[in-house]
Amino acid sequence: MAKDNYSKRRRIIQTLSVLILLSIPLRFFCVDLENECIRLFGIKFGLATMFYPLFTIVALVLFVVGIGMKKGRLFCSHLCPMHMFLEKVNSPKNRTSDSRPVKVWLWSLLFSFLLVQVILSFFQPLDNQIRLIASGNLPIIGISSALFLGFMGLFVHYQEHFCKKGCPYALIQMLLQSDQTRTMQFANPEKTCTNCRGCDDICPFNLRPRFESKTPDCTNCNLCTDACTTELGQGNTLFHLIDPSE
Ligand code: SF4
Ligand code: SF4
Known part of the structure; x- marks a missing residue:
């Protein structure tokens, strides 16, 4: 399939956004509660300097929302995991395949597991999570189960209907365009x-x-x-x- 520069650039940005998401479970970017700091690719920001990475995140969110006013749903097509999921399961090959429901479940499990890990790992490393779950810690069991079931519901059931009617970014975008x-x-x-x-x-x-x-x-x-x-x-x-x- 012929691809122009826009499509190539979009694929590169999608890949980078996946790598940034994966950097969280790998603890390159996370909150280190034990040492009371934020870790950002090897650099530690203690309580006094935590302002800088948090400011960068807020500035990035504002940048994405602001640029969406001119460029449309930029976040959805370039960064959002749901868009990547929909591109997979609604590809022309999968759309007509008998195995589509199985693929929807498999991709949903993978995306849901990864997203839960991205959220939990931002605050707790994986080994801590496993230890807490094994010791019957109800808050982490409840939070991880609720997040996982919520994401599964979005990926298996709501899919693009969530993007069109329920996603907060889409609603903001609709107001700003x-x-x-x-x-x-x-x-x-x-x-x-x-x-x-x-x-x-x-x-x-x-x-x-x-x-x-x-x-x-x-x-x-x-x-x-x-x-x-x-x-x-x-x-x-x-x-x-x-x-x-x-
Ligand atoms: S149906 Fe769509 S893809 Fe096919 S020629 Fe028309 S506009 Fe192009
Ligand atoms: S969302 Fe659909 S209509 Fe819009 S650019 Fe993508 S393929 Fe085309």
């Missing part, structure tokens, strides 16, 4: 669309891109552009990311 926000637009002036439905089959959010790519639900992931390029040939696509502010 304007006619200056970047959107994926479909134009077919030469009537070259072959109605192959490649764009419909690849959209991870189950949108019909030809009719719904300009709605707030579209994450500007560019997968419909890639699918259309594959159908119409290199350099041709009926989808374009339009940035009115440029």
Whole structure:
């Protein structure tokens, strides 16, 4: 499948975001309660300097929300694990496969386990968690079970419906977007669309891109552009990311 620079850049950013998430269970980035500090890739920030990594996290969140005003649902398509999950289970190959329900469960288990570990490991290393669970510590058993069941519910049952109707970031994004926000637009002036439905089959959010790519639900992931390029040939696509502010 032909990929333009936007798609390649998105894949690189997705990979980096997974590595950053994995750095938490590996304790490269975490709160060290024993030593009363935050660890950030080998650097310790004690109580007096804890302000710096916390400030960076808050600044990053504000940056993502702010840039979303101009660029659309940037966080969803570039950083969110749910989007990665949906790209997997709603790929054209999996969409029509008999084994899709099994794959949904397997990927849900993997994503849920990892996300629970990311949250718990931010405060407690894995060996401490195992020790506490083995000793019957009810708070950690309750928190880890509730988180795991919650994530399983999201991945197995709600999927893109959560992203469209329940995700706080999507709600903020919906409030902040304007006619200056970047959107994926479909134009077919030469009537070259072959109605192959490649764009419909690849959209991870189950949108019909030809009719719904300009709605707030579209994450500007560019997968419909890639699918259309594959159908119409290199350099041709009926989808374009339009940035009115440029
Ligand atoms: S419409 Fe296109 S850009 Fe929007 S979410 Fe679907 S595949 Fe991605
Ligand atoms: S991928 Fe392109 S050619 Fe195929 S249905 Fe979608 S817009 Fe039409």
